[in-house]
Amino acid sequence: MAVFEYFDNMYDIRLKPKLLRSLIKDYLPDEKQPIPSPSQLSYIVSTIKTHGLLSECVSTNNNEPVEQKHMDKWKTTVDSWVDRLLLLTSSKMPDKIWAGICLIGVTCQECSVDRFLASYSLWFQKLHSQIQSSSDSHFVKVATCASLSDMFTRLAGFSTMKKDATNNAGKLTQPILKQLTEESSEAVLDGAVDLLCTLIKYFPASVHRHYDSVEAVIVSKIMSGKCSAVMLKKFADCLALLPKIRGDEESWLLVMQKNLISVNAYLTDAFQGLEEDSASREFLRLLVLPGKEPPPPLGGNLSVQTSAENRSEKLLLSRVSTLMLCCCTMLTNPYPVQVTIPVRPLLALVKRVLLVDGSLSEALMPFMTVMQQEFICSELPGLQLNSLDLLTAIIKGVRSQLLPYAADVVRLLTKYFKGCAFPPLRIQVYSITKMLLISMGVGMALYLAQEVINNAFVDLDSLRNEKSVASSSINAKAATDSLNQPGNRKRKHGTVRGDQQSGVNLEVALLKSKSATPISVQIAALQALEALLTVGGALRSECWRSNVDLLLITVATNVCDGGWASEDKNASVSSGEQRTWANLQLAVLHALLASLLSPSRVRPPYLSRGLELFRRGKQETGTKLAEFCAHALLALEVLIHPRSLPMTDFSSTHETFGQGFNQNNIFSSSKQNRFSGGILGMTEPDPDDDLYESWLGNGEETEAPVKTDQEMKDAMVEPSTKEIQLTATDYPAGKGDGKGVAEEVNRDKFVVESERAQAPSGGDVGTTGEADMEPTISVGGGERENKTTNKVIIAESSSLDPKSKNGASTVMEGKEMKSSKGVISAAVPSGDTTKPLSWKQKETQTVDDDSDSCPDIVYADPDSD
Incomplete structure (x- = not known):
């Protein structure tokens, strides 16, 4: 009768060992069976994580006791699972070794604490032997690094195992550096650098005696010019973690100085003929104080030899971008101790890159060919975008201590905004401006307000003209207006619904009309205006407040009158443009709400029109726009409710x-x-x-x-x-x-x-x-x-x-x-x-x-x- 014994439900403890035995029997191969396919292996992992088949613990809602015989049966099944994995890792077939190593990593994550602490030493020996072997299978090497990373990530949660884990981690440093030096496969490099970053994060003492070797290997891969952009980012993140090996302020500052000196040298070679010769010397004067020796080059003599072998502009700018990314990571990631950030040299570096626009003066023309200028001009937008990312990282890393340098930042942004024309660059400048307004308050708004408004009026000019906005369909307007009349209950049979008709006309208009200013830039401008109104709408805003309020209500009316764009990702062929237009509508409504709620000496003059837009948007049930419009109506309730109390104490x-x-x-x-x-x-x-x-x-x-x-x-x-x-x-x-x-x-x-x-x-x-x-x-x-x-x-x-x-x-x-x-x-x-x-x-x-x-x-x- 036991064969026909049914389970109580899907939470029955008797079900778990049954499912695990079925996985072992059907999918885990022995010496005679083939390995599971990648899809089958994915199914195994999904089933184990969903049902917790390796957890060996049961949580019941009614706290009923669990019979010990069921727990013993489950424990025996997990033992069989582990034995089968060890058997696979001892196989001579690389594909079976790969499957066993992958499932060992899953087991390290999902098994119980007692089993992990009792078995991890044995699992480590199996994985350590694989990383030391000279196997030609890249799949085995990648799987080994990934499983070891999972194992040491979980070991970091047990403080009692720190000493033993540090000793085992120290055994992996040399094999990892060997893989990074000898391997050319990006998959193997990716797994090796991930494992190295895990060891530096959780067990930095295990890498302490290999500090110089780790720095040299990472820098050599960055300077080689043979890595993709994805791998360069991985190496930049690993180089940013390097100071954590020693964990003191001097190590962090030393790595930052080495990065900045290297960037300065590469920029001097790349910008020769595009800037004054004194730019490099002025930067070094800020970075290295008088009377002190400059630090050794980044990566030792290897970086100098590499740059001497190949000094092409492409490699120079690639190295500059990677090292700037490393600086960004160092500024934004936490560090064990407090450090002194060299803000002035960092701002000088950003300024040096942003002020170069590719133009040549007559005195500098002999130093550069036409082809060199052409290449530099083609790469400058990406390089300036990296500089703006560095400026963003400086603001995030320094936070309130940026106040002594706020004037320099404002002057730099004001000067750069006037000549900035590429959409990604303008979006980033708007984003930095918004961050400064929110973080530094109304004082920053006094100096940035006019610049933000001037540029926003230029970027939103196409939306101010109703004829150029994708809302000009007569049928769409008629259908939308029918929704705006709450008292009109009559509907004609056979007519198309207003939201469907307006959506169709909006899509057609989007395909036909292409604004000179991209919608993404207009969204960034609206977000900057929203921040400006929120922070500085009530202080010295008489000269611009009325114009901004009129601009926002005009843009909101023009953008929203043609109907609401669909947020469905599978809406149509042009669903990408639809989602972009939906984001624009949401951004303009955010800015309009800030305009209506921002303090002023008079009541918002366009409150009625704004309320009507929010009321219409609320009817688009199930969208982000409808959710925000409902929030906006609640926020504006204080301005319109007849029971709102006067601002007087009548006690x-x-x-x-x-x-x-x-x-x-x-x-x-x-x-x-x-x-x-x-x-x-x-x-x-x-x-x-x-x-x-x-x-x-x-x-x-x-x-x-x-x-x-x-x-x-x-x-x-x-x-x-x-x-x-x-x-x-x-x-x-x-x-x-x-x-x-x-x-x-x-x-x-x-x-x-x-x-x-x-x-x-x-x-x-x-x-x-x-x-x-x-x-x-x-x-x-x-x-x-x-x-x-x-x-x-x-x-x-x-x-x-x-x-x-x-x-x-x-x-x-x-x-x-x-x-x-x-x-x-x-x-x-x-x-x-x-x-x-x-x-x-x-x-x-x-x-x-x-x-x-x-x-x-x-x-x-x-x-x-």
């Missing part, structure tokens, strides 16, 4: 008027001050404020039913709570289309009359007695009888000063005060003898408030009725 006002005072009066009054010298400090609505006009407009964006003045007033009624009376005797009546109330709220003159029930005599203004009653709201008219009220005049701050010529004249007639601009009266209990202010009969006292959003208050005499 003092609340204490003055008492506990029963309704704070909704404050909020309603703050709304009218939002555009009239209130929250935003504006004396009147901005004529360019399209959102304000849309709020007071005819409701074109939405088709909600228009309420009359009376209906809107009735909607505000809250019985037995408080009473507010709005009168507009001095105002022109509304037009009957829903504008009246909104216009009254926006004006400087309105009347609010609030009454409260009579409180016990002797009570303070800020307190109520046992018979305290909440005021009652009554909107629309009607007078309250048998109520004793005090009328408090609340008017605009500019109209309260009796000496002001422009303010409203305020006079007292009997028991109340009247103003030609309107009256705001609030009820105060009569008979109050303990007032927070000095109350006098027949006199008024004005309480000035510096806050723009809170109206001033004039206290009049209480009624004596």
Whole structure:
């Protein structure tokens, strides 16, 4: 019956040894069976990692105990697996040795801790014998280096095994250097240099006595000119790790100086006739202090001999690029101790490369042939791109300590930006500018703002012209506009969906229109503008802020009006261009959000149009653009929400008027001050404020039913709570289309009359007695009888000063005060003898408030009725 015993589920512990035995039987060959194919070997590795067949541990959700017999059976199966691998590595057939070595590396990663610590010594002996053998199989050599790298990577996690692992790692240094010296296959070199980098990272002491030999071998491969760009990058990374072998500051600085001196020598040979002769001497003067000897050449005498044998411009520039990449890695990778970075020589090197444009002066023409100039000009863009990468690494490595050199960096970027025309170079300069703005803040924005804006206007010029943007299809616009009308519910049968139609027209337009400025450059310019607005949008931006805001809303409208580009990688033949256009739309919306959220003295003038773009983009469900548009709408909620609190602390006002005072009066009054010298400090609505006009407009964006003045007033009624009376005797009546109330709220003159029930005599203004009653709201008219009220005049701050010529004249007639601009009266209990202010009969006292959003208050005499 045991043969027909089923498993509980895919997590059953009995399943794991069963699967492992099946892999051994079906795929792992013995002496008579052939080796598995690469696809079968890949299946073995995938199955082992997915089900954890070598882990020998079980984690159950219900923490049920596991029977020991099942664990013993699993352990026995893993023993069989290891024995089969050792049998394969002892075979005489290279293909079987290769399969066994590959699976030993997988076993080192996946087996349990106890098995790894108990068996790694035996596995190391098998692999060490293979790396020392003179096998002609490149596959075996590559697999051996890869498995050894996996083994020592896991050994680095056990501090108790560090001494034994260091001794074993020391046995590998000589075989690795032999492979790097004698082998010409890039696959073998790749595996050997990866293993060497692993030993330097985790067990640097094992390579310490071979330091000079390692440096010489790596430099010889860089100078040979026989390696591909991929391998040169590998050797550059390995050379950057070389100081970790000794782990002190002097070693790091020595390798950096050797690199810079070598680069300077190669540039002098390559740029002969393209620059002044003093450039090399000035650089050395910065790098080697007076009175000190220069360090020995990089790689010893070998590098000097190699450069003397072959001094072609191609090899010179290749070496320069590789050594610059090494410097970048040294600047950005962590190091065990703190080091002093030679910032000034590094910046001088970057400047030296960026200022060479291939032009020749008449005095230098005899030193260079036409063919030499042609080659240098062809290689200069790549060399300058490497220099910009080095500048990026300097900024990342130095971080906040770049401040003393910030002026030099700004001058260099400003000068280089003017003549930079190649798209990759402009993208990199924009990226560096963005990094400087974000890392160094508003101080950097003051000096880089104008340069960023000038170049961004040039690069985005094609997007400012609506005719040149891929959005000109009439059908696409009609279909898109149909989505923009939330109130239009009618659809004609047989019409094409708006997003499909606009996407088709957008694709066609993309194929037909090729901008002079690549989209990737325009994306970089938009990202730089976004950083500029985020960091320095509020400081000294009067001269450029309005132009940038207009540019961004124009570009966003033109780019997005033709529909949204597809983000599907398999969209069509031109899916690459579609994804590029989608990235452009996302970048311009990022910049537009920064424009709307960046602090300013006035409210964003294009808020309404921006909200409409984000609302439309949110409808593209399932895309990155829709996700960002939803985030943008939430971020902009603070600017448009009607319940947003004014920027004024009303705690003092609340204490003055008492506990029963309704704070909704404050909020309603703050709304009218939002555009009239209130929250935003504006004396009147901005004529360019399209959102304000849309709020007071005819409701074109939405088709909600228009309420009359009376209906809107009735909607505000809250019985037995408080009473507010709005009168507009001095105002022109509304037009009957829903504008009246909104216009009254926006004006400087309105009347609010609030009454409260009579409180016990002797009570303070800020307190109520046992018979305290909440005021009652009554909107629309009607007078309250048998109520004793005090009328408090609340008017605009500019109209309260009796000496002001422009303010409203305020006079007292009997028991109340009247103003030609309107009256705001609030009820105060009569008979109050303990007032927070000095109350006098027949006199008024004005309480000035510096806050723009809170109206001033004039206290009049209480009624004596």
